[in-house]
Amino acid sequence: MRKLLFISLGLLWWAAALAQENQEKQYPEPEKMRPGMTEFWTPQPKIVTPGDPVTCSAPSDAIVLFDGKNLDAWESVRGGDAKWIVHDGVFTVDKSTGDIRTREKFGSFQLHIEWCVPVGITGKSQGRGNSGVFLQDKYEIQILDCYDNETYANGQTGSVYKQVIPLANAMLPPGEWNVYDIIYSAPVFNEDGTYRLAPVVTVIQNGIVLLNGFVIRGTTEYIGHPRVIPHGDGPIRLQSHGDKSEPISFRNVWIRKM
DSSP: HHHHHHHHHHHHHHHHHHHHHHHHSSSOOOOOOOOGGGGGOOOOOOOOOOOOOOTOOOTTTOOOEEEOOOOEEEEESSBBOOEEEETTTTEEOOTSSSSSESOOOBBBBBEEEEOOOOOOOOOOOGGGGGGEEEEEETTTEEEEEOOTTOOOGGGSSSSSSTTTOOOOOOOOOSEEEEEEEEEEEEEEEEOSEEEEOEEEEEEEEEEEEEEEEEEEOSOOSSSOOOOOOOOOOOOEOOOOOOOSSSSEEEEEEEEEOO
């Protein structure tokens, strides 16, 4: 019996060794990793020529929304052409004609826009140099003169209006040009109208990050809470606010689709 047990164990060992040998033959040791194994050469990124900061030119693939000459790319939200005032290479809010918006609609994008609060501006809090950039006509990035002008924190310059406090106050004094660079990822909706992917925005003012990948909760309401409203591509809208302070001006507006 003992002899038979030894023979059985020997056969089992031999079978296991044979199986191991066959496995090594069937699955050879993987090739040693080389740098090239994790390199991708195609597709190459497209070449985009940056704009010239001295002449305020746009990148080569940008859509110029204001060229210093006319508002052909814009329309009034009330219908017809945009009636804001074009002068000296800039355009200024005309509060009697209401908001304006781009004729073209956009999804995700990079937006560049420069704006200036006039010297000698009056008013305080939200009644001082108030405007706004609405992304896809739904989500407002606040424009306000927050230079030495206190207001509620989630309504300051660079906020997603009433949803988030900006990381900094980067305002320049009245008479100097502020620069917004806005990177926006458009939302994706479920069949029931809820967000599958909520809209996300990064806002940089004068080279300083105000919002870093903020997840927008819904529309930016003056009264009440954000609402989730299903939509597709939408225009960029600039606000003509109802305050009594002197109107602000804009220049060098361009957008890159993403």
